[in-house]
Amino acid sequence: MMPINFQAAMKESLLEAPEEREAIRRWQVEGDRAALEVLLRSHARQAWSLASRWSDNPAHLEDLAAEGMIGLIRAADSFDLDQDVRFSTYAAWWVMNGISSAVARIKSVIDVPSRALVEMRSGKLTDEDHAMVQMAMQGIVALDAPVGDGTLSLLDALVSAERNPEEEAAAESLHLAQQDLIARALNVLNDDEAEVIRRRRLQAVPDSLDDVADAMRMSRDKLRQVERRALTRLRRVLLENGFHRTMLN
Structure with missing residues (x-):
């Protein structure tokens, strides 16, 4: 399978439900690699989207997206065609698991939140916060280090707790997938x-x-x-x- 970058992933058309299920069937039953590639290309944006929540560093983002693509392959291997659920919903757990596990290996990618970088570049930070972000980018201090009385960190001060619409949709998708998996496990x-x-x-x-x-x-x-x-x-x-x-x- 050829690698797929962010721009290419965003341009790939989404498969209709019957098309994705046929691609999964051909992969699982016939070992059709072409069918797997069609499926992965159609859902590559899912891997890139979730990866972008953890990093805006291009090199690290590519590594995390690759882990997400591996999650898509594992989801394609284990997807139950008898279940009435879209592949993207089922694959969300596999993709998130792969990416979140990889973050531990490249922890530096989340030292500086992307929002802090944007606000620093647009001049919205105070001089003190601007200096702190620059220090963190240079590896001098980690934003998750405790400050003041120890109850907060720089990360707490710079990251918004509110989800954006994309994160809300991803959270809802993960919740539905979790409910489905637990119901199947109880059986x-x-x-x-x-x-x-x-x-x-x-x-x-x-x-x-x-x-x-x-x-x-x-x-x-x-x-x-x-x-x-x-x-x-x-x-x-x-x-x-x-x-x-x-x-x-």
């Missing part, structure tokens, strides 16, 4: 295991061990065994379907 559990997980792990206010044990007419020790077994099975299924290990800690 591998028996009735008792699924009930315990729902009541003890998936509610905003989990039921107590005693309440669940009474409702299910089993001892506390038995309930603990069921819960441990269910969590082990659930963890395995989630990891197989796109969750990163750090999300399950």
Whole structure:
């Protein structure tokens, strides 16, 4: 597969749902690399878009996008054609996992938020903040270092907590993908295991061990065994379907 840069990714046309599913089928069943390339080119903008949330350094951005493309390949390998979900929704977890894992290896790419650079170049920062950003860019100080009383960092002061529309859409897509994966994972559990997980792990206010044990007419020790077994099975299924290990800690 030929590499694809940002400009080319933005120009690629999106596949219709039947087209993307046919491309996935041809890749999974026939090993058709041409079909895989069509699928990846159509969704390359997803990898670049998510990568751009972490860095505006061209070299690092390219590395992160490449990790996102690997996530797309893994998503194509494991996508279930029986599920009524678009590929971009399912692939979002794989792409984000690949990129977020890669960030740890090139941590310097997020020392200086892109907003801070824009405001510095447009003259919107105070002299003190301007100097701090320049120091961070030169590797003299990290923006996540504590300042003042230690409760805030320079990063806290320079980064807006509000999401932009693209981040809102990505967050919603990830939330839907998470719900779908958890629902699919619960299907591998028996009735008792699924009930315990729902009541003890998936509610905003989990039921107590005693309440669940009474409702299910089993001892506390038995309930603990069921819960441990269910969590082990659930963890395995989630990891197989796109969750990163750090999300399950």
